[in-house]
Amino acid sequence: MQIFEKLVDKNGLVFAFLVIAAVVFASDWLAKNVLKNKIPGSAIAILAGLVLAYIGGIITEGEKGISDIKLFKGIGFMGNSMFRDFAIVATAIGASWAVMKKAGMLGVVSLLIGVSFFFFVGVLVAYIWGYRDAVSLCTIGAGACTYIVGPVTGAAIGASSDVIALSIATGVVKAIGVTILTPLVAKRIGLNNPSAAMAYGGLIGTNSGVAAGLAATDPALVPYGSLTATFYTGLGCLLCPSLFYLVLGWIL
Amino acid sequence: MIMYGLGILAFSYLSGQWLGETLGHLLGIDANVGGVGFAMLILISLKTWFEKKKWTDFEFGINFWNKMYVPIVIAMSASQNVKVAVSSGFLAVLAGLIPTVLLFAFFNVLIKSFNKN
Numbered sequence: 001m002q003i004f005e006k007l008v009d010k011n012g013l014v015f016a017f018l019v020i021a022a023v024v025f026a027s028d029w030l031a032k033n034v035l036k037n038k039i040p041g042s043a044i045a046i047l048a049g050l051v052l053a054y055i056g057g058i059i060t061e062g063e064k065g066i067s068d069i070k071l072f073k074g075i076g077f078m079g080n081s082m083f084r085d086f087a088i089v090a091t092a093i094g095a096s097w098a099v100m101k102k103a104g105m106l107g108v109v110s111l112l113i114g115v116s117f118f119f120f121v122g123v124l125v126a127y128i129w130g131y132r133d134a135v136s137l138c139t140i141g142a143g144a145c146t147y148i149v150g151p152v153t154g155a156a157i158g159a160s161s162d163v164i165a166l167s168i169a170t171g172v173v174k175a176i177g178v179t180i181l182t183p184l185v186a187k188r189i190g191l192n193n194p195s196a197a198m199a200y201g202g203l204i205g206t207n208s209g210v211a212a213g214l215a216a217t218d219p220a221l222v223p224y225g226s227l228t229a230t231f232y233t234g235l236g237c238l239l240c241p242s243l244f245y246l247v248l249g250w251i252l
Numbered sequence: 253m254i255m256y257g258l259g260i261l262a263f264s265y266l267s268g269q270w271l272g273e274t275l276g277h278l279l280g281i282d283a284n285v286g287g288v289g290f291a292m293l294i295l296i297s298l299k300t301w302f303e304k305k306k307w308t309d310f311e312f313g314i315n316f317w318n319k320m321y322v323p324i325v326i327a328m329s330a331s332q333n334v335k336v337a338v339s340s341g342f343l344a345v346l347a348g349l350i351p352t353v354l355l356f357a358f359f360n361v362l363i364k365s366f367n368k369n
Contacts, residue, residue: 049329057335079327173348234285
């Protein structure tokens, strides 16, 4: 057993390949034989990943899901933002430049609508909950954009640490909600072509949610959604602590 | 040649990220603005240019990472902080989910109204 542990410790990433392959295999089997292909295998695999992350969180009290368990730390390495972004960029090899250019304006507009919409609905929810000060409301609203915009905004306008933690949690809930909901509603909302994917990326924004949601829906749409989503966090970090904060103070 | 493709991908990725970091710095915010997007645009332009020069055998090195995308996303999901999302209280769940559900509900209308214009 000790030899095995040492082996895995030394070869964490390779062990992660094996574990993820097993997850994919089990998910594909489940999708084919139990669910009769109604839900794609990749959607089940991503959901299984979230379940594993929850189990890891319960066991270790850590923040990085299953990868906080020493045996599985390679999974954290395999799923880190460097590999994720590198693979997202690689998906552009199958994308069409003409389509991106045609839907470019739709992408820009959807970005502006997306950031404002999530911010102000987030603020509204926090207001109804009982928060009344502009700093807390703004930080929670920013968290409703992404779990990066939340803490960046909170730090910029001087929010308390528990509100910042709340904004991170809000962003994580959004990312996970998007991951689970996207493949379920994709057909019904018309998310089945490149320009819709570009609008979706801009409107939803959260990188990991969009990445996982589109992967579970149709990997061919990934480059289009990711192209717009990649500007969302930056735009949120730009607008939330400045313009939106001023507007919020003005309304209150 | 697999290594040429990988080199082109790495070049696109790093230059895009560099542009994104620089743009974030210029705007005075602590975030990367569109780094991945710029990288994708650089990669597409390079690919188009190389194809015009009738050189395509680099694509294999990029395609491998293209196909690795879904497994990486599964690994990413498995290392998310799901516990905090589940246990951080009702407000985080509401503020995270209500706008998401509303947006999905209006997605169709938004797309249609945009296509009309």
